[in-house]
Amino acid sequence: MALNSQPCPVARSVDLIGDRWALLIVRDAFDGARRFGDFQRGLGVARNILTDRLRKLVDAGIFTTQPVSDGSAYQEYVLTKRGESLFPVVVALRQWGEQHLFAPNEPHSVLLDSQSGEAIPPMQPQAADGHLLTAANTQVRKL
Amino acid sequence: MALNSQPCPVARSVDLIGDRWALLIVRDAFDGARRFGDFQRGLGVARNILTDRLRKLVDAGIFTTQPVSDGSAYQEYVLTKRGESLFPVVVALRQWGEQHLFAPNEPHSVLLDSQSGEAIPPMQPQAADGHLLTAANTQVRKL
DNA sequence: CAGTATCCCTCAAGATACTG
DNA sequence: CAGTATCTTGAGGGATACTG
Numbered sequence: 138m139a140l141n142s143q144p145c146p147v148a149r150s151v152d153l154i155g156d157r158w159a160l161l162i163v164r165d166a167f168d169g170a171r172r173f174g175d176f177q178r179g180l181g182v183a184r185n186i187l188t189d190r191l192r193k194l195v196d197a198g199i200f201t202t203q204p205v206s207d208g209s210a211y212q213e214y215v216l217t218k219r220g221e222s223l224f225p226v227v228v229a230l231r232q233w234g235e236q237h238l239f240a241p242n243e244p245h246s247v248l249l250d251s252q253s254g255e256a257i258p259p260m261q262p263q264a265a266d267g268h269l270l271t272a273a274n275t276q277v278r279k280l
Numbered sequence: 281m282a283l284n285s286q287p288c289p290v291a292r293s294v295d296l297i298g299d300r301w302a303l304l305i306v307r308d309a310f311d312g313a314r315r316f317g318d319f320q321r322g323l324g325v326a327r328n329i330l331t332d333r334l335r336k337l338v339d340a341g342i343f344t345t346q347p348v349s350d351g352s353a354y355q356e357y358v359l360t361k362r363g364e365s366l367f368p369v370v371v372a373l374r375q376w377g378e379q380h381l382f383a384p385n386e387p388h389s390v391l392l393d394s395q396s397g398e399a400i401p402p403m404q405p406q407a408a409d410g411h412l413l414t415a416a417n418t419q420v421r422k423l
Numbered sequence: 424c425a426g427t428a429t430c431c432c433t434c435a436a437g438a439t440a441c442t443g
Numbered sequence: 444c445a446g447t448a449t450c451t452t453g454a455g456g457g458a459t460a461c462t463g
Contacts, residue, residue, distance in 0.1 A: 144388050146373070146376075146389070147304065147307045148304060148307075150374070151303050151304060156435085157283075157295075158436095161294060168420050172445085173444080177445090183437050184446070209445095219380050222379065225375070226372040228413075229369040230290050230369055231290045231293070232368070233369055234289030234292045239289065245287050245288065247420070250407045251417045252407070258406075260406075270371075272359075274395060275394055276311075277389050277391055299455085316425050317425075328458095329456055353425085424463100427461080432455105432457085433455090434455080436454090437450105440450105442447075
């Protein structure tokens with residue numbers, strides 16, 4: 138099933154980042170992780186798996202490696218433009234999870250606007266004129 | 281690694297829908313698929329796998345089954361409210377894929393606003409006052 | 424048509440030990 | 444600390460045959 142050559146962008150995205158770890162690595166990067174050990178501690182993933190995933194993410198152009206600032210012998214993994222642009226995806230997943238996967242009073246981590254300190258409102262796709270878009274008033278044009 | 285009991289909503293979402301098929305099944309549902317065969321043809325997935333995924337998605341409250349309107353012996357799978365609310369997630373993945381996973385003139389399926397017939401603009405998280413939110417001006421408050 | 428029941432095989436993933 | 448190397452296990456997934 139070569140998802141990576143399908144005409145549907147969703148399929149290609151899923152092929153690249155639709156596994157158990159990729160999006161969580163990206164999430165941790167958004168959260169400030171840069172070093173191998175940052176990711177490893179944050180995720181609790183086996184080191185060989187992490188090595189493999191980081192390499193694939195670098196190959197996919199989502200991360201770049203660069204020499205670490207403190208002069209250590211190793212490198213750090215920083216998001217590229219392409220990686221940064223996954224922000225809406227991670228936010229959408231976060232918001233869906235917040236709304237549907239926690240018991241009413243169950244605590245969870247929250248994404249805050251640094252300026253206001255407020256939680257951020259749900260993302261909603263909207264048209265150029267501002268009206269909200271749902272599955273009901275959109276359609277996919279296939280090839 | 282029990283992602284489904286972590287305090288991060290992203291982790292729980294990934295645990296539920298972060299596999300190769302779940303999101304594509306949801307995508308096809310947004311695109312009008314309701315019957316087992318609709319999904320099977322659209323995805324090219326093995327039937328036993330599809331059976332398993334549909335069951336898990338029903339268990340997760342993302343789909344419901346209901347008797348099919350044409351009176352056949354089988355059922356159809358329709359998105360619940362919870363399932364419908366995955367729309368922004370799928371749109372975000374679609375838009376990211378469109379921007380980054382296709383060659384400049386490579387054709388791909390497109391999501392259109394049914395009213396205007398226009399492609400829909402990129403989703404961007406934004407604060408209550410309307411300013412755009414990025415990884416740079418947001419932060420996660422952990423527990 | 425919409426599944427279920429088997430069989431089989433690959434790869435994801437963890438554990439652990441080793442290295443510069 | 445940041446990996447690499449090796450081994451083992453289990454889950455994911457495909458193929459196919461069968462059933463109401």
